[in-house]
Amino acid sequence: MLKTSTTDVVSEKKAATTQRHGFRLNAxxxxxxxxxxxxxxxxxxxxxxxxxxxxxxxxxxxTNTLGKTTVYVGLSNYAKLISSPDFIxxxxxxxxxxxxxxxxxxxxxxxxxxLASQKLPGIGIFRTLYSVTMGVSVSVAAIFxxxxxxxSTGFFALLSNALNLPVVNWLTNPTSAMWAVIITTVWxxxxxxxxxxxxxxxxxxxxxxxxxxxxxASPRFQFFNITIPMISPTLFFVSTITIIGxxxxxxxxxxxTKGGPTxxxxxxxxxxxxxxxxxxxxxKSSAEAIILTIIIAFFTLLQFKFLEKKVNY
Amino acid sequence: MExxxxxxxxxxFNYMILILLAVVILAPxxxxxxxxxxxxxxxxxxxxxxxxxxxxxxxxAFTRTPILRYLANTVVIATITMFAQLLxxxxxxxAFVFLKFRFRKTFFTLLLITMMLPFEAEIIPNFATxxxxxxxxxxxxxxxxxxxxxxxxxxxxxxxxxxxxxxxEASDIEGLNHFQFYWHIVLPYNKISMITLGAYSxxxxxxxxxxxxxxxFSNNSxxxxxxxKQLQSEETFNDWGMIQASAAIIVIPTIIVxxxxxxxxxxxxxxxxxx
Amino acid sequence: xxTVLTNITKSYDSEKNVLTDVxxxxxxxxxxxxxxxxxxxxxxxxxxxxGLTPISEGEIRINDDVVNDLPPKDRNLTMVFQSYALFPFxxxxxxxxxxxxxxxNTSQAEIEERVNDALKMVNLEDLKERKPRELxxxxxxxxxxxxxxxxDAKICLMDEPxxxxxxxxxIKMRQEIYALQRKLGLTLIYVTHDQVEAMTMADHIMVxxxxxxxxxxxxxxxxxxxxxxxxxxxxxxxxINILPAVKISDGRLNVNNDFEVTVDQQVPTDxxxxxxxxxxxxxxxxxxxxxxATVKTIEFLGDEKIVYIKMSNNDLEVAAVVASDAEFKAYDxxxxxxxxxxxxxxxxxxxxxxNAEDAVNA
Numbered sequence: 001m002l003k004t005s006t007t008d009v010v011s012e013k014k015a016a017t018t019q020r021h022g023f024r025l026n027a028x029x030x031x032x033x034x035x036x037x038x039x040x041x042x043x044x045x046x047x048x049x050x051x052x053x054x055x056x057x058x059x060x061x062x063t064n065t066l067g068k069t070t071v072y073v074g075l076s077n078y079a080k081l082i083s084s085p086d087f088i089x090x091x092x093x094x095x096x097x098x099x100x101x102x103x104x105x106x107x108x109x110x111x112x113x114x115l116a117s118q119k120l121p122g123i124g125i126f127r128t129l130y131s132v133t134m135g136v137s138v139s140v141a142a143i144f145x146x147x148x149x150x151x152s153t154g155f156f157a158l159l160s161n162a163l164n165l166p167v168v169n170w171l172t173n174p175t176s177a178m179w180a181v182i183i184t185t186v187w188x189x190x191x192x193x194x195x196x197x198x199x200x201x202x203x204x205x206x207x208x209x210x211x212x213x214x215x216x217a218s219p220r221f222q223f224f225n226i227t228i229p230m231i232s233p234t235l236f237f238v239s240t241i242t243i244i245g246x247x248x249x250x251x252x253x254x255x256x257t258k259g260g261p262t263x264x265x266x267x268x269x270x271x272x273x274x275x276x277x278x279x280x281x282x283x284k285s286s287a288e289a290i291i292l293t294i295i296i297a298f299f300t301l302l303q304f305k306f307l308e309k310k311v312n313y
Numbered sequence: 314m315e316x317x318x319x320x321x322x323x324x325x326f327n328y329m330i331l332i333l334l335a336v337v338i339l340a341p342x343x344x345x346x347x348x349x350x351x352x353x354x355x356x357x358x359x360x361x362x363x364x365x366x367x368x369x370x371x372x373x374a375f376t377r378t379p380i381l382r383y384l385a386n387t388v389v390i391a392t393i394t395m396f397a398q399l400l401x402x403x404x405x406x407x408a409f410v411f412l413k414f415r416f417r418k419t420f421f422t423l424l425l426i427t428m429m430l431p432f433e434a435e436i437i438p439n440f441a442t443x444x445x446x447x448x449x450x451x452x453x454x455x456x457x458x459x460x461x462x463x464x465x466x467x468x469x470x471x472x473x474x475x476x477x478x479x480x481x482e483a484s485d486i487e488g489l490n491h492f493q494f495y496w497h498i499v500l501p502y503n504k505i506s507m508i509t510l511g512a513y514s515x516x517x518x519x520x521x522x523x524x525x526x527x528x529x530f531s532n533n534s535x536x537x538x539x540x541x542k543q544l545q546s547e548e549t550f551n552d553w554g555m556i557q558a559s560a561a562i563i564v565i566p567t568i569i570v571x572x573x574x575x576x577x578x579x580x581x582x583x584x585x586x587x588x
Numbered sequence: 589x590x591t592v593l594t595n596i597t598k599s600y601d602s603e604k605n606v607l608t609d610v611x612x613x614x615x616x617x618x619x620x621x622x623x624x625x626x627x628x629x630x631x632x633x634x635x636x637x638x639g640l641t642p643i644s645e646g647e648i649r650i651n652d653d654v655v656n657d658l659p660p661k662d663r664n665l666t667m668v669f670q671s672y673a674l675f676p677f678x679x680x681x682x683x684x685x686x687x688x689x690x691x692x693n694t695s696q697a698e699i700e701e702r703v704n705d706a707l708k709m710v711n712l713e714d715l716k717e718r719k720p721r722e723l724x725x726x727x728x729x730x731x732x733x734x735x736x737x738x739x740d741a742k743i744c745l746m747d748e749p750x751x752x753x754x755x756x757x758x759i760k761m762r763q764e765i766y767a768l769q770r771k772l773g774l775t776l777i778y779v780t781h782d783q784v785e786a787m788t789m790a791d792h793i794m795v796x797x798x799x800x801x802x803x804x805x806x807x808x809x810x811x812x813x814x815x816x817x818x819x820x821x822x823x824x825x826x827x828i829n830i831l832p833a834v835k836i837s838d839g840r841l842n843v844n845n846d847f848e849v850t851v852d853q854q855v856p857t858d859x860x861x862x863x864x865x866x867x868x869x870x871x872x873x874x875x876x877x878x879x880x881a882t883v884k885t886i887e888f889l890g891d892e893k894i895v896y897i898k899m900s901n902n903d904l905e906v907a908a909v910v911a912s913d914a915e916f917k918a919y920d921x922x923x924x925x926x927x928x929x930x931x932x933x934x935x936x937x938x939x940x941x942x943n944a945e946d947a948v949n950a
Binding site for chain 2: 029030032033034035036037039040041043044046047048049050051052054055058067112115116118120123126128129130131132133134135136137138139140141142143144145146147148150152153155157158161187190247248250251254255269272273276277282285286289290292293296297300301304
């Protein structure tokens with residue numbers, strides 16, 4: 001009968017560790033910190049903090065075509081934006097796009113992950129195939145899909161011809177152009193989302209399913225009452241990063257629709273770009289950039305809040 | 314274990330769904346890569362099942378377009394960005410985990426705030442900065458703003474925190490200074506996180522679109538994402554065969570890397586299938 | 589030539605002291621064990637000797653030099669950690685060579701020789717190319733030992749080095765560590781919460797409890813003449829039985845109103861406790877009328893049995909060790925008595941047995 005208790009040892013070690021973290025500041029560490037942290041601080045300061053403040057500053061002024069601030073106007077750039085039907089419709093388009101992309105990406109990713117989590121011979125091949133779009137960049141995705149959407153030579157057009165259906169010109173109709181961008185985005189996102197969700201599903205302890213099998217629960221019941229609750233943190237995670245990513249979408253829009261037809265896909269970042277670099281309206285563009293920042297910061301904060309339990313700051 | 318008829322049927326059904334979904338997901342690839350072997354004339358006529366399969370489009374892409382130059386530009390920029398981020402992110406993460414310096418909490422809060430700020434919202438002043446530094450249409454314009462990343466620092470910090478305190482103590486007893494401990498212990502111990510961040514930052518740089526589009530305008534520094542757009546929109550308008558070949562040239566290496574990568578990092582990924 | 593701790597105190601942020609006024613002298617070449625229950629501050633004390641944790645008050649001297657402000661590397665010592673602190677990305681050989689390479693004052697040839705010798709000494713020559721994750725728990729433990737062996741430091745600190753091993757391996761490694769310490773003439777300062785490890789290996793034991801040193805002595809002294817009730821209870825399996833007692837006359841005590849004992853000394857006070865080791869407790873079956881206790885449960889250990897007994901008064905339980913052929917079963921009525929080898933404690937738990945005082949301050 002040895003006097004041993006592992007839990008005691010562990011708790012004592014923990015106490016010792018936290019104690020060790022508490023040691024006092026010292027001058028040497030300040031010196032080392034300046035070396036270790038210096039380069040990153042410099043870059044982040046110059047290319048993240050300064051431009052953010054500068055953007056905020058510009059958004060409170062009027063600017064000339066060279067981008068120089070002229071007259072301080074307070075929040076009137078924002079007021080103009082909010083009362084502009086053009087901007088409101090652009091925000092509506094963006095929100096619709098973000099919502100559709102997020103629901104479809106997470107929903108399809110979950111479906112694929114659940115199917116691919118089965119224990120079947122050869123399932124590894126499907127897992128690889130489903131994650132393949134992770135290796136696709138915006139321009140490649142755009143080219144592949146542009147060909148499919150092309151009204152004269154595109155795959156859909158040929159399909160319609162073969163079936164004697166009227167050919168839809170995907171990219172000239174506002175509604176279908178939006179869906180073309182949504183489909184391409186979801187397709188690009190799918191590989192990554194699938195892999196993350198698959199990992200989460202596979203880490204659910206098998207004993208939970210075994211216990212449910214013993215109770216005679218159907219696969220459907222198990223999916224909604226074991227899988228979904230167990231992977232809900234991951235679902236939340238992929239949802240927020242998909243939301244953040246979609247708000248920042250630019251490449252696909254520029255490549256597929258250029259914001260058209262008739263501004264039907266003129267989303268926030270595309271506006272920021274065009275207002276500044278086409279129209280030279282830097283003040284307006286800056287105000288839009290600040291609105292984008294507020295949205296992104298909100299969802300990032302949401303994610304931090306949720307991670308807080310796992311992450312110790 | 315013998316399977317009864319219902320179980321066999323269920324299995325067949327499962328495989329059919331799996332295969333169907335794989336076909337749908339991969340269709341754009343198949344179509345794209347298949348057409349890259351067809352003459353543009355056939356494609357334009359809608360003759361997608363022709364038999365004039367050849368590598369002509371690839372030859373054309375390599376000889377008639379600057380795609381190789383675009384690729385080289387991108388590889389150089391993405392590689393430098395990757396190594397720079399690995400170095401600077403790991404250094405700043407080290408500071409947050411192993412050094413007790415003044416204003417540590419303040420700097421960390423700033424780092425977290427940085428993660429909330431979208432680069433897309435900062436393009437106007439950043440463009441002005443890069444222009445003032447005389448870096449427009451230069452590799453440096455695409456590299457310098459991304460030498461470090463708040464996300465990378467945060468991710469490595471989380472990983473470094475898991476480094477056992479005993480390793481630091483053992484190193485203290487042997488008299489390692491911070492540089493030695495960082496280089497000889499912390500980096501190798503966190504190899505997996507470093508590889509992950511490396512892959513992430515390389516792909517991040519590879520997929521940059523908006524920023525290089527603003528800051529580069531000659532083939533000398535244009536990267537592949539914008540280069541493809543250039544091909545597709547200008548010189549070779551409607552030469553679908555060649556455009557598809559260009560896309561294939563870019564995507565095939567990444568897919569191969571992905572396949573090999575998965576083979577290497579299959580930890581847990583394929584385990585379930587073996588049982 | 590020794591390690592001397594003088595009035596060592598450790599506190600964090602004006603909270604309660606983690607250690608208060610620790611004094612000890614550790615002789616060169618001895619096996620010194622610091623033992624105590626969880627949270628008694630023993631790991632903190634070891635880390636202060638190593639220089640990993642700063643000292644709040646007091647002084648540590650190693651070989652007549654005050655080392656309070658010396659960084660760990662200049663204290664010329666090695667440390668074996670509970671988790672072994674092996675570098676997972678280095679081979680066994682490189683792990684052992686790590687300290688020698690880091691210090692940069694050993695030639696390549698000498699490093700080779702020392703590492704190979706150290707590996708030979710712990711029987712790991714054949715595994716030197718392996719990575720730590722390819723080793724069993726016992727082998728990892730040996731790598732950590734080899735690291736200490738390869739160093740030229742003469743002081744080795746060990747922090748619960750065996751607590752991650754299973755019971756059998758623990759006994760084996762206990763013997764190996766002991767043999768190594770003797771062979772190399774190391775000064776070994778060893779922290780454990782396991783009284784058996786302390787008893788079997790130590791030249792001297794320091795018992796820590798409640799952030800204070802309870803007693804320092806040889807294993808025999810600590811077992812025979814424990815300074816107080818805590819030390820008496822911490823060593824020995826099953827633990828010593830402590831029962832309240834009342835003085836009847838000088839030399840005669842009534843224990844728990846259940847039985848009496850004769851002691852060969854003056855008894856100064858009425859507020860007394862008697863400590864009886866389980867093997868000094870005598871029990872016999874009897875009828876209910878003469879019984880002063882009941883058998884509760886019995887543990888069979890092979891050549892002996894432990895009988896757990898419920899005393900008639902005060903709901904107290906005691907344990908007795910009897911020969912394995914003694915026939916007792918649960919609910920038997922028994923009569924408990926004791927030999928005269930008992931320990932006496934006053935109301936504050938201090939050992940007041942005659943002869944004890946001399947031994948304690950030895």
